[in-house]
Amino acid sequence: MKICVCVKHVPDPNLPVQVDPATRRLIRDPKQSIIDPADEYGVETALRLVEEHGGEVVAVTMGPPAAEDALRRAMAMGADRAILVSDEALAGSDVLGTARALAAAIRPEQPDLVICATESTDAYTGLLPGALAGLLDLPQLTFARAVSVEGSTVTVQRATETGYQVIQATLPALVTVTASVGEPRYPSFKGLMAAKRKPIEVRDIAELGLEQHTVGEPGARERVLEISAVRQVKQGRIVVDDGTGESVEEILAFLRSIQVV
Amino acid sequence: MGERRVWVWTETAGDTPHRLSLELLTPARALGRAEAVLLGPAGESALQKLAEHGATIIHHADDPRYTQYLVEPQVATLSALIEAERPDLLLFPSTPGARDVLARLVGRLGVGAIANAVAVDYDPSGRLLATVPCGAETLATVTLEGPPPYLVQIRPKAYAAEAVGGEAEVRMVSVPLDEANCRVRVIETVEQPAAGPNLEDANVIVAGGRGLGRPENFRLLEELANALGGAVGASRAVVDAGWVPYSYQVGQTGRTVKPTLYIACGISGAIQHVAGMRGSRYVIAINRDPDAPIFELADLGVVGDVLTIVPKLTERIAAR
Ligand SMILES: Cc1cc2nc3c(=O)[nH]c(=O)nc-3n(C[C@H](O)[C@H](O)[C@H](O)COP(=O)(O)OP(=O)(O)OC[C@H]3O[C@@H](n4cnc5c(N)ncnc54)[C@H](O)[C@@H]3O)c2cc1C
Ligand SMILES: Nc1ncnc2c1ncn2[C@@H]1O[C@H](COP(=O)(O)O)[C@@H](O)[C@H]1O
Numbered sequence: 001m002k003i004c005v006c007v008k009h010v011p012d013p014n015l016p017v018q019v020d021p022a023t024r025r026l027i028r029d030p031k032q033s034i035i036d037p038a039d040e041y042g043v044e045t046a047l048r049l050v051e052e053h054g055g056e057v058v059a060v061t062m063g064p065p066a067a068e069d070a071l072r073r074a075m076a077m078g079a080d081r082a083i084l085v086s087d088e089a090l091a092g093s094d095v096l097g098t099a100r101a102l103a104a105a106i107r108p109e110q111p112d113l114v115i116c117a118t119e120s121t122d123a124y125t126g127l128l129p130g131a132l133a134g135l136l137d138l139p140q141l142t143f144a145r146a147v148s149v150e151g152s153t154v155t156v157q158r159a160t161e162t163g164y165q166v167i168q169a170t171l172p173a174l175v176t177v178t179a180s181v182g183e184p185r186y187p188s189f190k191g192l193m194a195a196k197r198k199p200i201e202v203r204d205i206a207e208l209g210l211e212q213h214t215v216g217e218p219g220a221r222e223r224v225l226e227i228s229a230v231r232q233v234k235q236g237r238i239v240v241d242d243g244t245g246e247s248v249e250e251i252l253a254f255l256r257s258i259q260v261v
Numbered sequence: 262m263g264e265r266r267v268w269v270w271t272e273t274a275g276d277t278p279h280r281l282s283l284e285l286l287t288p289a290r291a292l293g294r295a296e297a298v299l300l301g302p303a304g305e306s307a308l309q310k311l312a313e314h315g316a317t318i319i320h321h322a323d324d325p326r327y328t329q330y331l332v333e334p335q336v337a338t339l340s341a342l343i344e345a346e347r348p349d350l351l352l353f354p355s356t357p358g359a360r361d362v363l364a365r366l367v368g369r370l371g372v373g374a375i376a377n378a379v380a381v382d383y384d385p386s387g388r389l390l391a392t393v394p395c396g397a398e399t400l401a402t403v404t405l406e407g408p409p410p411y412l413v414q415i416r417p418k419a420y421a422a423e424a425v426g427g428e429a430e431v432r433m434v435s436v437p438l439d440e441a442n443c444r445v446r447v448i449e450t451v452e453q454p455a456a457g458p459n460l461e462d463a464n465v466i467v468a469g470g471r472g473l474g475r476p477e478n479f480r481l482l483e484e485l486a487n488a489l490g491g492a493v494g495a496s497r498a499v500v501d502a503g504w505v506p507y508s509y510q511v512g513q514t515g516r517t518v519k520p521t522l523y524i525a526c527g528i529s530g531a532i533q534h535v536a537g538m539r540g541s542r543y544v545i546a547i548n549r550d551p552d553a554p555i556f557e558l559a560d561l562g563v564v565g566d567v568l569t570i571v572p573k574l575t576e577r578i579a580a581r
Contacts, residue, residue, distance in 0.1 A: 094373055095367060095373070095374065096367055096368075096371060096372070096373055099367070099368055103368075124376075124377065125376035125377065126360055126364065126376065127360070127363065127364040127367055127374055127376050128364070129364065130332075130360070130361055130362075130363070130364020130365040130367065130368065131364050131365070131367040131368035132368065133364075133365060133368065134336070134364070134365040134366070134367065134368020134369040135368040139332075139333065139444040139445045140331075140332055140361065140364075140365060140445065141331075141445055142332075142357065142360075142361050143357050155448075158357075159357070160357060160358075160450075161356060161357065162274075162452050162453065163450070163451045163452040163453035164451050164453070165447050165448075165449065165450045165451070166447070166448040166449040166450075166451070167331060167445055167446065167447055167448060168445070168446050168448055169444050169445045169446070170444070220373070220406075221372065221373025221405050221406050221407050222373045222374075222375060222403060222404075222405055222406075223403065223404050223405075223406055224401050224402070224403050225390070225401075225402045225403065225404055226401070226402040227395065227399050227400070227401050227402075228399065228400050228402070229398060229399055229400075230394075230398060230399060230400050230539070233557045233558070234544070234557065234558050234559065234560060236544075236556070236558075236559040236560040236561055236562055237560070237561050237562070238551075238556060238559075238561075238562040238563075238564065239561070239562070239563055239564070240551070240563075240564045240565065241563055241564060241565025241566065241569075241570055243569075245573060247563045247565060247570060248570060248573045248574050248577055249577075250561065250563070251545060251561065251563065251570075251574055252574070252577055252578070254543075254545065254560070254561045255489075255522075255578075258521070258522065258542075258543050260464075260465060260489060260521065260522050261489070261578055261581065
């Protein structure tokens with residue numbers, strides 16, 4: 001079976017978020033960006049399914065040329081090849097524009113399964129996978145804690161607020177995975193070396209048959225008007241505990257004043 | 262221009278509407294005529310509850326297939342309803358089911374959407390404004406352009422549910438359900454007894470961080486929380502360390518909480534943690550480090566050892 005797995009190149013989540021005040025966009029320093037850790041679970045799921053059933057894993061991303069890095073990582077883990085959707089004209093895409101671009105790249109592949117993470121670590125809207133499933137007209141099986149395929153049926157344990165559901169559909173389908181599907185593997189040295197030679201196809205909007213007004217800044221319906229800081233500093237009372245129990249009395253007095261006790 | 266029509270996507274939990282949908286009726290009422298959309302079987306009391314919270318029209322379909330099949334039947338029917346009725350704004354709660362429906366609608370209708378909003382409003386010129394946290398320390402004001410409907414998903418606790426009383430007209434949805442859309446079948450639904458604390462409803466939250474030193478010390482927080490009738494929360498550092506399950510985690514990637522009182526014990530106050538508890542009415546912080554950032558948002562800060570202060574406090578409260 002053929003699996004397309006979406007991976008996103010995101011600013012390293014361990015570094016503070018920076019917003020450019022002029023463009024009001026996230027500052028995405030490619031040198032400080034990595035494959036979205038959430039997407040490594042998707043790559044892992046795809047690799048396990050192909051190990052079991054045979055087939056091919058194709059990693060797909062939309063981003064600037066540097067996003068190639070996320071694809072190399074997916075290939076180092078074991079993906080066979082990759083598609084990089086990249087075009088100046090895609091800058092400023094909102095969820096719909098991104099979904100259109102990824103759909104255009106994925107459609108000709110005719111995959112049995114498309115895998116995404118539940119939400120990205122930088123945008124965490126979680127809207128892209130459903131939008132993509134809508135455009136590709138694939139059934140969507142989301143919030144997967146476990147994914148299995150038997151014949152042409154995909155079965156997912158879908159996490160809910162109060163437990164989980166077992167859900168099923170016939171392939172082709174789109175699945176979103178959570179971190180419960182199983183720890184992603186580390187690329188081996190061999191994997192890292194092999195990834196350097198694996199092919200990446202780069203596609204621009206003309207090759208994908210996309211019109212400029214449907215993607216990128218011109219196609220975006222969502223506009224950021226303003227960014228403001230929310231750092232708030234309360235001028236609260238600070239007491240230093242000196243071991244006499246005085247501070248405990250302070251806390252009690254405060255609890256009484258707000259009628260918690 | 263007539264009155265704005267604001268639709269709230271509604272799911273049911275047992276025989277009551279999901280509490281997050283009830284929360285969304287509050288902004289819906291403020292922005293125009295509040296209407297609820299409820300697909301799937303629901304009891305009289307659920308419809309009653311929606312009316313009480315300000316829904317004036319309830320678009321309802323009781324076909325059981327809406328619970329037996331996920332997403333596509335809901336999206337098909339909602340698309341048809343939108344087409345026919347042309348609401349201005351649709352509000353979706355932050356539930357997995359609502360997100361699925363919202364996301365697919367974006368692709369099917371080719372419209373824009375805003376996720377994770379903590380506030381929604383219109384400016385005097387009629388432009389939609391949504392407030393969305395971006396990163397832990399900044400808020401973005403975002404709008405949607407082009408023709409309505411606008412789709413906005415709202416975070417839990419952004420608004421308080423208000424029972425204002427009232428009557429609703431229940432309109433049975435007549436859109437036929439197409440079998441071709443019944444592709445994702447629910448085979449089994451497993452309810453797992455709620456593991457962990459009920460942080461959403463707690464009036465007092467006693468939260469612990471790495472400053473507790475060892476997992477066993479969480480017992481001290483349980484005892485204090487019991488004495489105060491509250492729940493226990495945690496920072497991600499201790500969740501990652503495996504001291505307590507993920508359901509305890511407060512913050513950007515955990516729960517968003519808004520208790521009356523939040524007692525932060527041995528928590529440094531990293532921006533990602535603060536993002537989840539900033540809305541607390543009062544904050545008490547206990548931390549050994551006088552420069553810990555958590556003190557910046559404390560109404561009362563105690564510089565000292567959490568392991569000695571917390572048991573003494575519990576004892577004093579219990580002794581009353
Ligand atoms: C993308 C991303 C998302 C994140 N999401 C979250 C999230 O949702 N929630 C979250 O909490 N974190 C989150 N984090 C992690 C966050 O950045 C911090 O690492 C974490 O909150 C720190 O936890 P802590 O305060 O328990 O530990 P520390 O930062 O280690 O602080 C421990 C504190 O305890 C104090 N202390 C030590 N001993 C004592 C004592 N005996 N008595 C009193 N005080 C003592 C110390 O002075 C210190 O201030 C996220 C990080 C990233 C990168
Ligand atoms: N630009 C992108 N390229 C590839 N995959 C993406 C992109 N944006 C989002 N995704 C996928 O969709 C998931 C959810 O993203 P989001 O809707 O942004 O939270 C991500 O974890 C990825 O799997």
